[in-house]
Amino acid sequence: MNPTPTHAVPEPWLIQGGMGIAISNWRLARAVASAGQLGVVSGTAIDNVFVRRLQDHGVDDTLRAVLDRFPVPSVVEDALRRFAAVRRRAGAPYRSLAMLSDRSPRRAVDLVVLASFVEVALAKSGHGGLVGINLLTKVQIPTAATLCGAILAGVDYVMMGAGVPTHIPGVIDDLVHGRRTTLPLAVTGAPADHHASSLSFDPAPFVADATLRRPKFVGIVSSHVLATALFKRSNGPVDGFVVERPSAGGHNAPPRGSYPLDERGGPVYGPRDEVDYAVMSDLGVPFWIGGGVTTAAHVRDAQARGAAGVQVGTMFAYCSESGMEPALRHRVLATMSHESLEVATSTTASSTGYPFKVVELPGTIADPLTFAQRPRRCDLGYLREAYLDERGTTAYRCAAEPLAVYERKGGAREDALATTCLCNGLMATCGLAQVRPDGYEEAPIVTSGDRINEIAVLLAGREDYSARDVIDWLNPAAPRAPRGDAATPALTSGAS
Numbered sequence: 453m454n455p456t457p458t459h460a461v462p463e464p465w466l467i468q469g470g471m472g473i474a475i476s477n478w479r480l481a482r483a484v485a486s487a488g489q490l491g492v493v494s495g496t497a498i499d500n501v502f503v504r505r506l507q508d509h510g511v512d513d514t515l516r517a518v519l520d521r522f523p524v525p526s527v528v529e530d531a532l533r534r535f536a537a538v539r540r541r542a543g544a545p546y547r548s549l550a551m552l553s554d555r556s557p558r559r560a561v562d563l564v565v566l567a568s569f570v571e572v573a574l575a576k577s578g579h580g581g582l583v584g585i586n587l588l589t590k591v592q593i594p595t596a597a598t599l600c601g602a603i604l605a606g607v608d609y610v611m612m613g614a615g616v617p618t619h620i621p622g623v624i625d626d627l628v629h630g631r632r633t634t635l636p637l638a639v640t641g642a643p644a645d646h647h648a649s650s651l652s653f654d655p656a657p658f659v660a661d662a663t664l665r666r667p668k669f670v671g672i673v674s675s676h677v678l679a680t681a682l683f684k685r686s687n688g689p690v691d692g693f694v695v696e697r698p699s700a701g702g703h704n705a706p707p708r709g710s711y712p713l714d715e716r717g718g719p720v721y722g723p724r725d726e727v728d729y730a731v732m733s734d735l736g737v738p739f740w741i742g743g744g745v746t747t748a749a750h751v752r753d754a755q756a757r758g759a760a761g762v763q764v765g766t767m768f769a770y771c772s773e774s775g776m777e778p779a780l781r782h783r784v785l786a787t788m789s790h791e792s793l794e795v796a797t798s799t800t801a802s803s804t805g806y807p808f809k810v811v812e813l814p815g816t817i818a819d820p821l822t823f824a825q826r827p828r829r830c831d832l833g834y835l836r837e838a839y840l841d842e843r844g845t846t847a848y849r850c851a852a853e854p855l856a857v858y859e860r861k862g863g864a865r866e867d868a869l870a871t872t873c874l875c876n877g878l879m880a881t882c883g884l885a886q887v888r889p890d891g892y893e894e895a896p897i898v899t900s901g902d903r904i905n906e907i908a909v910l911l912a913g914r915e916d917y918s919a920r921d922v923i924d925w926l927n928p929a930a931p932r933a934p935r936g937d938a939a940t941p942a943l944t945s946g947a948s
């Protein structure tokens with residue numbers, strides 16, 4: 453094994469942010485990477501995304517070429533036999549995977565490695581650009597296997613937020629050297645030295661003869677304080693940061709300390725949440741600013757603060773290469789042409805406890821009627837909380853599961869009442885909604901940044917736009933006649 457050193461390619465000025473589940477899929481990341489910027493695939497729930505796509509579409513030539521490169525053919529054969537042999541009938545339930553746990557069989561873990569490999573390899577095909585993978589720190593069980601698959605496929609960047617991933621640089625180092633790696637598992641009720649509080653993964657079956665390149669590791673943080681802590685306390689190199697502001701789509705970091713809620717129930721950010729970009733610069737690694745970036749002036753403003761560039765999600769989430777279910781994507785774009793969309797910052801929607809941005813669209817889980825009609829159920833389980841049960845073994849619970857079950861497992865009813873099932877909701881948003889045997893189809897949930905309505909500038913009389921249009925529009929160096937750009941307010945240094 454001979455890991456090659458980190459590559460010396462210039463840093464991109466634009467990162468297309470990771471967007472789960474499968475909104476930033478390989479097609480979007482490939483389009484952005486082909487255009488010379490950093491395209492990022494989402495690694496969240498990638499095993500279920502992979503097997504549901506197989507059930508719908510089988511294996512085409514592009515996928516076959518990638519599968520043929522996977523180092524363990526028996527894993528590919530097993531996946532194809534189980535999920536690609538028969539096409540799913542429209543309206544029939546998908547065959548799902550058992551929820552992952554610390555006791556998952558090797559076969560389930562191998563499938564995660566394969567699925568992640570496929571997503572990154574497809575994103576990297578046909579160009580020499582940069583591809584990253586985004587993972588949520590809160591989702592713990594599949595992390596090492598997902599990273600392993602991504603590294604096998606030559607991923608250039610690993611991007612992680614939603615938690616403090618101090619242990620990930622060391623895990624990456626282990627994986628590129630083909631060493632068994634250990635990750636902490638947060639188990640409620642278990643002391644840190646309890647045997648249940650760690651997970652182990654052995655990459656040896658996949659990396660035996662490979663020469664692996666270490667991807668850069670970029671932490672997604674909400675503040676210079678967190679960036680400094682991650683930089684100093686990590687068990688290996690941190691190569692950069694994305695500073696994500698509270699206007700960003702997806703999960704947001706809560707304000708520091710205790711905080712009030714505004715009249716719509718969203719968290720109120722204050723002076724303690726202001727980012728000190730001088731401290732970011734002093735860390736000596738590149739950083740990008742994310743959240744509310746919708747114009748070239750915003751990019752120039754970020755660069756003036758010392759950033760290498762910006763991370764953008766919302767503008768890419770609605771472009772033609774996005775993984776969002778097409779009818780839903782077009783509905784949002786069509787709505788935007790005649791009225792403003794509302795985005796709420798919900799402190800209850802996500803079972804993680806992090807604030808989560810929700811677009812208020814009828815027929816989605818953000819619609820109280822649709823929410824009330826959904827039978828509570830947890831069967832994808834990526835956001836489950838591990839806890840030590842009364843027998844001292846690791847068990848799992850989710851605030852989105854039936855209330856009686858959650859309470860029996862020691863969960864508090866009041867924490868769970870308004871919690872949505874993000875796993876099933878987001879799986880529906882990317883067009884892979886589960887259909888129940890009684891015909892009930894899981895409804896989507898759409899997340900976006902506060903500035904969603906500013907996408908309208910990209911449409912300019914059209915019904916659609918591409919990832920390339922986003923890049924051209926944001927390009928800080930491109931000369932252009934002003935189309936609202938000059939009037940755009942600068943990014944404020946702190947919370948918005």
Ligand SMILES: Cc1cc2nc3c(=O)[nH]c(=O)nc-3n(C[C@H](O)[C@H](O)[C@H](O)COP(=O)(O)O)c2cc1C
Nearest residue numbers: 469470471472700701702742743744764765766901
């Ligand atoms: C649809 C959507 C899904 C997202 N999912 C994730 C995710 O899975 N992981 C993550 O770190 N960030 C996620 N984000 C945040 C983006 O990566 C990015 O940082 C953010 O969108 C930037 O702010 P903007 O939305 O104002 O452009 C998501 C954003 C959107 C719009």
